[in-house]
Amino acid sequence: MSSTEFSAEVPDPSEPSAFSPADTPGGRAEGRSAPPADPVLVRAQAGDHQAFAELYGRHKRRIYSLCLRMVGNSAEAEDLTQEAFLQLHRKIGSFRGESAFSTWLHRLTINVVLMQLRRKGLQLISLDEAMDPGGPDDGPGRSFGAADPSLAGAIDRMTLEIAVASLPPGYRLIFVLHDVEGYEHNEIASLLECSIGNSKSQLHKARLRLRQILRRTASEEAQP
């Protein structure tokens, strides 16, 4: 995939080149073989409102969860889910089945979220300063000190949800795209218009920050 397939203005998800099956994140989505046309999808494309409602029912959890994890708060996630389904309603007729529908909708949603974050002024390129102006106290050379108990076995889902939600927006975005959604660094670099090295670096810093938060949480819980 070349970087030109993702324009700075957020690509139109109806462009087949931007939604090839190769865009499927890290092996957690559908394969390459095109399934037979889904009758519900076909009806929704023809303007059947009931069919569109059924598509909403099928995909609402996945889309809402994606939005929630990318932005970290439920009110904004609801707005973004609504916007994603409105865009879907406008563009569903242009879906031509080059990739799985769920992959296409997933990508459309990520673009909706990125547009919103850009509108709010999040700089997705000058990552270090813009995403975390205070600077993390977890950079290279600051992670060593007295040995602490391992985090293995100490992270439950709720604790991690809270920790991820408390990350600076840029760190959260890359962590969610890579570690939760399974996107590769080259895909993230294309989506966020940054270098692959930057994506790796930001992911590393996000994990370091999470480690710090999770250790603090574990030590607070251990206190009587």
Add this chain to the structure above:
Amino acid sequence: MSATPTPELLTCEEFQSQLPELIGSGAELATHPHLMNCALCRALLADLETIAEAARQLLAPVEPPDQLWRQIEQAIQEAGKGAGE
């Protein structure tokens, strides 16, 4: 131009500065010379791997509020009216 230190001579700071690239490249780190001799960096790497592994738990979907569909329906209707005017 300064010479790059050999892996076994890396300080923790130097090793950690290389970690994003090492992890991102998918390199096998268990046998890295620095890690063989540094318990702190081994613990750091183990924690980072634990976090990445735990992240998959977050794939579990969350139910959106019930009223969201009504809001979407309403927005679709309004958009339809707007387009028709």
